[in-house]
Amino acid sequence: MGLKKLISMSAISLLIGATASAIPSRLFAEEAKPAETWVLSQEEQELANVTNGDVLGDRGKDGVWEYHLYTTDGYLEMTNGELVWVFGYTHAKGSFKNVGEVKTKEEVERLLEPVKVPSDPVHLFVGEKARITLHNTGMHYANEHSGVNHVAHTIHFHGLDLTPAVDGVPSLPVDPVLEHMSFTYVITPQYEGSFMAHCHVDSFNHILAGMYFPLIIHQDRTKTAYGYKYDRDYTLFVSELSSTANEQLQESGVVHGLQDWKADYFLINGRTFTDNLFHPRSTINDPRSRIVAYEDETVLIRFMAIGADHVFAFHPHGYHMEVIALDGRKLKSSYEKDTLCIASGERIDVLVRIPHFASQKKCLSCNLGAGITIMHDHNLRGMVSTGKYPMGALTIFDVKSRTKPEQAETPVKGKPYNPLEH
Ligand SMILES: [Cu+2]
Incomplete structure (x- = not known):
């Protein structure tokens, strides 16, 4: 939920005689999605259609998109309780606005969102300068x-x-951004598609420490990708993380025996699954990673990967995936996979067409319909983090029926959310 959106919601509430306190408190929860309780301008509505509620940059007076990213460090909480020191990109609280040069720890905590790995997606549009x-x-x-x-x-x-x-390779020809300095990259995307961005200084250490984020380029303001229509979209950024290497960077700045670098965490959007289904940091309790859809819908999944040597092999139970694009380019003809390998730097876009249980069921065991199925890394190394299974790259499809009343999206207060009860 962007600050800008909250402010515009409040202003609209005041205009119609209501107060900001009339906004249901659930809208402030992490699970909040654009709702029908307030009016968006036509452009805001169109943008919300394609960004899935992600915070967008602002438009400058000349109409150019403006994003301000800040590099900093912090801690990522894992499902085993470990706090892993990371560094990466972040932005102002609730927006990508410019809050000036941020230099002190106090300013970082007061002005910026805590660092995330990967950091929040940046959405851009073909032909629109940024x-x-x-x-x-x-x-x-x-x-x-x-x-x-x-x-x-x-x-x-x-x-x-x-x-x-504007390629970000240090001193080729532009110098990298020194501490307490800034640099503006001016780019105009030519192609729609799924991309990523990362630091290119001391790339092995900086990228694997956490400096990466999804970069999504839209053709227009409709729910289409490469000409294919979809109903819902998810970005699953899978990555490797070494808490040992990061700790050595934090302590001394040098990772000992870099050739022996080994991930001890295998992540989807910075999280692992864990056998505690209620854990708030688990993939399945993350609205960006838990794939929710209704029967008959088409889900677009943008897979992206960063790592040192692990090849993720994503396998959804109950569905085949239609691969429509590789590395931000539409395929001349799509193909189907039920186990999809993705290595560092790759992006693979797939459609999952959720069948309609009642009309398409041909046998007792055919087609799942509404219910829960898992999707996991079938390169099973990626299902073991810090030596524990099943702590790794696993999430779920949570398919709902349109014929049944919708279940609450948020856990009942005081009771942990159990997806298996749905
Ligand atoms: Cu860097």
Whole structure:
């Protein structure tokens, strides 16, 4: 829920004589989706259609999209309770607005969202110019003598065919962004599709420490991708994380024995599954990662991957996936897979067509219909984080029937959410 949207909602409520307190409190929950209780402008509604409720950048006076990204460090909570130190990109609280140069730990905590891995998606549109400004706030939770302090960063727009001036490779020809400095990348996307962005300074350490995010480029304001219509879309960014390597960067700035780098976490959108179905940090309790759809709907999944050597092999139970695009380009003809390998840097777009149980069921065991099925990494290394199974890259399809009353999306207060009860 963007701050801008909340402000515009409040303003609209005041205009019609209501107060901001009339906004249902559930709208502030993480699960909140655009609802019917307020009016969006036509452009806001069109944008909301394609960004799935993600916060968007602002438009400058000249109509150019403006995003301000800030680099910083912080902690990622895992489902086993471990807090893993990471560094990456973040943005102002509730928006991508410019809040000036942020230098101190106090300013970071007051002005910026906590760092996430991956950081929030950036949505752009074909042919619409964007100014993306990177601010380097420095490190705030690293050992004061660590060599990781004061390092420079960049943004490399992975998959966009750009000139070197905005390609984010340090000093080729533009210098990287030094601590407490900023740089604005001006780009105009040429192709729609699923891309990603990451730092390109000391890439092995900076990327794997957490410096990456999805970059989604839309052709227009409709729910289409590469000409295919969809009803819902999810971005599943899968990645490897080494808490040991990150701790060494935090302490000393040097990862010992880089050739032996090994992930101990295998993540979907920065989370693992765990056998505690109620865990709030589990993939299945994350609205970005739990795939919710109704029968008869078409779901677009944008897979993206970052890692050192693991190839994820995604396998949904109950469905085949129609692969429609690879690395941000539409395939001349689509093909079907039930186990989809994806390696670091790749993006694969698939459609999952949810069947209608009642009309398409041909036998007792055919077609699932409404209910829960799992999708997991079938390269089973990715199902073991910190030596524990099933802690890894697994999420669920939560398919609902239109013939039954809709279940509450949020857990009943005081009772942990159990997806198996649905
Ligand atoms: Cu960097």
